[in-house]
Amino acid sequence: MFAYYIELGLRSLRRNPVLTSLMVMAIGFGVAASMTTYAVFRAVSGNPFPEKSSQLFVPQIDNWGPQSRKTGGDLPESLSYTDAMALMHAHRATKQTAIYPVGFTLVPVDPTNQPFAVKGYAAYADFFAMFDVPFQYGGGWQAADDENRANAVVISASLNQKIFAGANSVGREIQLDGRDYRIVGVLADWDPRPRFYDVNNGSGFDDAPDVFMPFSRAVDLQTETQGNNNCYGTTGQGPGWGGWLHSECVWISLWVELPDTAAVTSYRSYLDAYAADQQHAGRFRWAPNIRLSNLMQWLDREHVVPRETTVALVVALGFLLVCLVNTIGLLLAKFMRRASEIGVRRALGASRRQIYTQFLTEAAVVGIAGGLLGLVLTAFGVLGIGLVFEPEIARLAQLNIGLVGFTLLVSVAATVVAGFYPTWRASRVQPAWQLKAN
Numbered sequence: 045m046f047a048y049y050i051e052l053g054l055r056s057l058r059r060n061p062v063l064t065s066l067m068v069m070a071i072g073f074g075v076a077a078s079m080t081t082y083a084v085f086r087a088v089s090g091n092p093f094p095e096k097s098s099q100l101f102v103p104q105i106d107n108w109g110p111q112s113r114k115t116g117g118d119l120p121e122s123l124s125y126t127d128a129m130a131l132m133h134a135h136r137a138t139k140q141t142a143i144y145p146v147g148f149t150l151v152p153v154d155p156t157n158q159p160f161a162v163k164g165y166a167a168y169a170d171f172f173a174m175f176d177v178p179f180q181y182g183g184g185w186q187a188a189d190d191e192n193r194a195n196a197v198v199i200s201a202s203l204n205q206k207i208f209a210g211a212n213s214v215g216r217e218i219q220l221d222g223r224d225y226r227i228v229g230v231l232a233d234w235d236p237r238p239r240f241y242d243v244n245n246g247s248g249f250d251d252a253p254d255v256f257m258p259f260s261r262a263v264d265l266q267t268e269t270q271g272n273n274n275c276y277g278t279t280g281q282g283p284g285w286g287g288w289l290h291s292e293c294v295w296i297s298l299w300v301e302l303p304d305t306a307a308v309t310s311y312r313s314y315l316d317a318y319a320a321d322q323q324h325a326g327r328f329r330w331a332p333n334i335r336l337s338n339l340m341q342w343l344d345r346e347h348v349v350p351r352e353t354t355v356a357l358v359v360a361l362g363f364l365l366v367c368l369v370n371t372i373g374l375l376l377a378k379f380m381r382r383a384s385e386i387g388v389r390r391a392l393g394a395s396r397r398q399i400y401t402q403f404l405t406e407a408a409v410v411g412i413a414g415g416l417l418g419l420v421l422t423a424f425g426v427l428g429i430g431l432v433f434e435p436e437i438a439r440l441a442q443l444n445i446g447l448v449g450f451t452l453l454v455s456v457a458a459t460v461v462a463g464f465y466p467t468w469r470a471s472r473v474q475p476a477w478q479l480k481a482n
Contacts, residue, residue, distance in 0.1 A: 056406055057413075060378060064410070067374045071414025074367030075455045076421030081353070081360040083426060083447055088249070089349045092236040095176065097339040101300050101308065103131065103315055106333035107292050107322075108276040119335055120274065121244040121346070122294040125263075132168070136314045137300035138307065141168040142259050144296050145245055145271040148220035150254075152207055162203065162220070163270060164255035165242070166262035172198070172229075174301050175241065180204075182214035182229035185258060193264045198229040198256040218255075223265070225257065240339055241299060243346045245271030269295045312336045368462045375410075375466040379403055386470055396471040403470050407463030408456050415455030422451055 057064040091097050104119045105127050112120075123131070128142045147163045171177070172184035181204075185196040197218065204213055217224045238248030266285045275293040302308045312334070319332030337345060379386075386399060426443050 050405055050409060054409060056378070056382075057409065060381075063374060063378050064413075067371050067378075067410050068413045068417055070367040070370045070374070071411060071455055071459055072417030072421055074364035075415060075418030075451060075458070076425055078357075078360040078364045079418065079422045079447065079451045079454065080425030080429060081356045082450075083422075083442065084429060085349070085353045085357045087442075088238065088353055091340060092238055092240045092343075093175070093339060096174075096301070099301055099303055100174065100339045101302055101311070102337050102339075102342045103298055103300065103311075104335040104337070105315065105319055106330070107294070107328065109328070109330045110333075112276045119333065120276075120294040122272065122274070123296045123298050124292050124294050125289045125296060126292075128296040128298050130318065131298060131300075134314065134318075136311055138303055139170040139174045139301040140299065141171040141174060142296050142298050143167045143171065143241060144259075144262075144269045145242065145253075146257070146262055146267050147270040148255070150203075150207070151219040151222075153218075154207075162254035164253040164257065166257055166259040166267065168259050170301075171256070171299075174299060175236075178232035178234050180230045180232040181212045182227070184256075185228050190258050190260050193260045194258055195223065195225045195261060196228045196258060197225040198231060199227055200231050200252060200254050201233055202252070203254045204230045220255070238343065238348050240343060240348075242271070242297060243343060243348050244297060248343075248348050263289070271295065308336065364458065368458055371410075371459065371462045372465055375407060375463050376469060379466045379470040382470070399471040400467055403467040404460055404463055407459050407467070410463075411456035411459030412452070414459060415452040418455055419448060419451055422447070 093100070103123070104121070105123060106119050107124055107127060108120060123142075132140060132142055143165050145163065146166050147161060149159050150162045151159045165171075168190050169185050169187045172179075177184070180201055182198075184198055185194060188194075189196050197220075199213070199218070201210075204210060207213075207218065208216070213227050213230060216227050218227060219225075235252040239246075239250075239252075240248065242248070273293055273295040275291065300311065302311055315334040315336060316332055319328065319334050322328045323330070323332060343349075389399065390396075423443050
């Protein structure tokens with residue numbers, strides 16, 4: 045019977061091509077608009093590291109005091125050098141790393157090539173193990189290299205391709221700002237989106253870093269941050285590099301790995317105790333104020349999902365709703381024009397349940413047709429999404445198998461739901477009235 049209902053539905057669609065076209069177009073355009081914006085929203089709001097997101101945390105310490113929040117501020121997003129080093133030296137986490145963005149000028153090995161700018165991060169050896177960073181060649185540096193301020197670097201696969209033609213470059217050297225650094229590892233294709241470990245210095249969707257070096261080496265060479273350097277009021281910054289390091293300016297991100305609830309509780313208690321010690325020492329003149337956020341909480345606090353993507357998704361869903369309302373009206377007109385047919389079927393013994401099944405199947409056929417049109421329009425929408433969103437956001441939207449299946453599912457489900465009221469009206473047709481009138 046289901047195959048028969050599908051055949052009846054196809055016949056009905058061919059019988060009223062104009063009405064059918066209007067319904068298919070309404071569903072197709074509505075689904076395409078919602079699926080295009082959903083593709084962007086899904087790309088920017090997903091969990092970038094689901095394997096360990098519940099074990100990675102960002103500590104925050106209030107080193108500015110409550111007066112900084114009177115102007116609408118929150119806890120500082122980053123840590124001062126003093127606090128970051130104190131937490132690193134305490135080593136209360138399973139793994140931990142301080143991070144800050146750096147930039148250099150790279151002089152190619154081939155003297156015929158021009159120097160060019162590279163960007164990256166100063167970090168600790170635990171960075172690569174914490175974030176499960178894959179390597180094409182070699183690996184990260186060792187903890188001893190952090191202590192010894194070694195001139196070791198890890199470079200990206202794209203940089204390795206650019207200067208070494210993709211060959212195994214472990215053990216070779218590159219020159220950054222006139223200094224030689226030994227390559228200990230070459231990353232595989234690794235560029236999490238958003239770049240969760242540094243969202244407080246950008247959108248998290250810009251180009252991948254080129255190079256990583258030991259944090260201690262970067263500080264020893266007085267390498268300034270390429271990210272945010274925030275200072276509140278008169279924070280007591282002295283002259284020179286040393287004055288900046290010992291000021292209350294915040295510019296360092298810190299990540300810790302805490303494998304279970306007990307470790308999280310212990311680390312939070314340690315942060316409270318540390319802030320209390322700073323208060324007793326006279327550095328903080330306010331009650332201890334700390335925060336420990338896991339990865340997804342941190343992304344939410346940093347508002348990583350652009351507001352325009354959420355607004356666009358809501359608007360697109362509203363447009364889909366309007367299209368569905370129009371589809372309800374069109375289906376109602378289509379079904380009620382067949383009242384005499386329904387009356388004859390009921391008189392011949394068809395139940396209301398069979399009428400429901402027939403007309404909902406017909407609505408599903410409309411939904412499939414609308415979904416196919418929606419897929420074509422979604423493909424064009426994904427290609428043109430850069431006209432609406434920033435390029436680094438737009439390029440994340442992709443028409444993959446998952447989106448294709450979801451688009452068809454939404455189209456069919458929405459059309460079937462829209463068909464409930466017209467089908468209910470069709471099933472209430474009185475056979476006697478139709479037989480007498482016709």
